[in-house]
Amino acid sequence: MFRKILLVQLFLFIGYCVNAQVSSASKEQVGRMKADNLSDDQVRQLVSEMKKKNVPLSQLDNYATQKGVPASEVPKLKERIQSLGLDKELSSAEIVKEAETRTYSEAHSETTASPEKEKKTRVFGSELFNNKNLTFEPNLRLPTPVNYHLGTGDEVIIDVYGYSEVQHKLKVSPDGYINIPNLGLIYVNGLSIEDARNRITKQLSTIYSGIKSGNTFVQITLGNIRSIRVLLIGEIVNPGSYTLPSLATVANALYVSGGPSENGSFRNIQVIRNGQVISTFDLYDFLVNGDLSNSIVLQDQDIVKVNPYGTRVELYGEVKRPAIYEAKPNETLQQVISYAGGYTDNAFRETINAFRINNKEREVVTVTASQVPNFQLKSGDQFFISGVLNRFSNRVIIAGQVFHAGTFALEPNMTLSDLIKKADGVTENASLTRGIIRRLQKDYSPSFVSFNVQDVIDGKEQVFLRKEDSVVIYGKTELREAYHVKILGEVNNPGVYAYGDSMRLEDLILLAGGLRDAASLSNIEVSRIIREPGYNSKDSLKSIIQKFNLNSEDNATHLFSLQPFDEVMIRRAPLYSSLSNVVIEGEVVYPGTYTINSKKEHISDLVKRGGGLRPDAFPEGAVLLRRTFVTGSDSSLLANKLETFFNKLQDSSSIEHVKTSIERKQQLLGISLDKIMRSPGSKYDLYLEEGDVISVPKKLQTVQMFGEIYFPKKIRYDGKYTFRDYINGSGGFTAQALRRRSYIVYANGEVKNTSKILFFNRYPKVKPGAEIYVPSRREHKGLSGNEAIGLASGLASVALVIVTILNAVK
Structure with missing residues (x-):
């Protein structure tokens, strides 16, 4: 029994250890998650989860932090999402959602508001x-109307002028009186301005005697109105x-x-x-x-x-103001049309179609032009004034190679010859053998009538025209392919040029801007299409090629006439080559740009032309930068070769890394200048090429550390130090260091990696100016939490099965 309990506890302990190990590994992995280490599928899965949870790209920082991605890795993760084109999915989801909401609200508001608005505006x-x-605001600056009646609140201005001068501004009281100083109350309520002036003047004459004698005058005006x-x-x-x-x-x-x-x-x-x-x-x-x-x-x-309203009718169609109009009982359709501004110029006035509502249903009423002045209206009538037909009763059209193409009136017994004369005749480019008339038959199906243009002009053929006939006279150049010739090679403006009769080879060279300096005058080829009337299966000839030598005494170039579609090739002179330059810089006596004077000029020759190396030069660290592609064809050839390689790469980051390195204009080429100078012309002494750049540094005294080292830094070079001494001088390897993959990049670009001898690492030798790189281990994916729980449960189940078997055996 004790053994059984001990066995169960053992299995449970194993499961717990596995679970704890997996959990700690998962936490450690999350805490060290890097965006560059995520595969494309993992990035897509992350974006898919963000879409399901409606998390936009703008909130990637918070979401990535929740997933255990460090804040420093979020910008890289965002770049990965954008490189895969997944950022559009996150942003498009927001846009679609906002557009749906906006479209619904706008459509809802338009649907609810448009009928009433439309009805009001109609x-x-x-x-x-x-x-x-x-605004229809009343004009308060007008002269006081004669028929204006005073009332409570009005301001009356009384001007007495002449021998006596005085002015009173008096308001009409609620009882209808105005109180004139030294005179008393006068009742003016309900009086017109004229009546009030007479009454006030009569009362004022009792205190101003000059009013009766005509020496004093009284004027009554209205001030502020009520x-x-x-x-x-x-x-x-x-x-x-x-x-x-x-x-x-x-x-x-x-x-x-x-x-x-x-x-x-x-x-x-x-x-x-x-x-x-x-x-x-x-x-x-x-x-x-x-x-x-x-x-x-x-x-x-x-x-x-x-x-x-009593009667309303609607007018639409060809009237100047289509709308709903109100009519008085005795008004007719003619008066309503006048309210609409009358007919438009395009209106058909013979009949007007009306739609009327009777007791049970709608009906159509046709109103003729004679009925319009007396046609009685019924509320709800709708009148449609249609337009005239888009047809012509006497139109014929001529187009193509005539001097004045266009539309003409069809006259009685008009012939095609008459129409051509009205168009001032045919042009010089007209094809006189055949023309076409497009004609409509009685059932309006199209038909074509052909004619000989020359016979029509000469009067030998007479063609009578019908309305809507459309005559087309074609040009000579329209009935054939456009003629051209082509010139390629060493001319200033190679390309395709229009062909002209009697065009010669020299003419085409002049059109192309003349020959280039590299053109060969002794090997000019003209390729011509074979034009044979019959077919011969035994004839394998595909084109005619003729060669010319402009340097020859019996030169026949000026006599050779080109034909349409000829192709001329001006080749490059075999001994002609453009100047090629290289650059040498750094620790040489005369650094600068040099021209290559021989196809077999070596690196050592260039160093000698530059005055040799300076005393403090470091030839072991010299480097050569050479152009990645010599010609455009080299670039295309390499791209085709790399296409298959890219298809094998699964991760987009790897593809981008390779493409970036390929697309560089210059690549580093490691050379051993010390060996070159000791043995000029040896296998190390390479030929120079156009664009080469040689850089010779000073003596280097440091070694640079990179990668999984506790404190990467530069260390002074010491010939007694080994690879491990430099590592230890920088704090030693980290826990993630992949020691067996360590490598050194020397100053001249040469690379050496660590080799393996039995169970020991053999590190490369360190030289001045070297760079030591220690890569990191790949992160191994552990079991997830659910997998660990499942594994522990499985082990516990196995333990119970074993205990059960042992009991059965006993």
């Missing part, structure tokens, strides 16, 4: 009350009681109240005073004729009533 005259630039209360009722947008200036008219009152409503009449607006209708205002008088004479001045306690 009623003729309704826009008058929506115009912010039109306010009145007016009630607006009926079918109006904002009915109610309004306080207006006493000079306000019916139009002013309508404007401040918003005008007639949807069902309000524009033509039956009543002014009620003391229970009686004293005036009926028609807004159409103002809208159509600009007449406001019926807009009377309102008085206090007046009522403006807007009645419902």
